[in-house]
Amino acid sequence: MKRRLALLLAPLAFGACVVWPAGSGPNAAPLTFEQAQALGEKAVFVDVREPWQFAESHIPGAINVPAEQVEARAEELRRLGRLPVFYCG
Numbered sequence: 001m002k003r004r005l006a007l008l009l010a011p012l013a014f015g016a017c018v019v020w021p022a023g024s025g026p027n028a029a030p031l032t033f034e035q036a037q038a039l040g041e042k043a044v045f046v047d048v049r050e051p052w053q054f055a056e057s058h059i060p061g062a063i064n065v066p067a068e069q070v071e072a073r074a075e076e077l078r079r080l081g082r083l084p085v086f087y088c089g
Contacts (some may be wrong), residue, residue: 036085045081046070049089059087 016039046064049055054064065073070086077084 024075031085036087039083039085042083043085044080046077046084046086047088048086 017039036045044068045059047058047062047064049064050066051064054062058064066079067088070077
């Protein structure tokens, strides 16, 4: 889990953004927004930006879990029963 989290957070540290479905592993290709959207109710968008950024704008229906809280809130995300698709920006 820590390795996957590091792979997710590394691009964020450099100002890049990824759309990456959890559980697909670090070797998975990122999804396009259209591919992620096509998952419909099977997925939930997880905005990993700060709460003030989320408040300014976000994908409708997305939830906010700041990047530094992803690992601590992993069980909460699992309990949603939907594939988390992480994004920023």
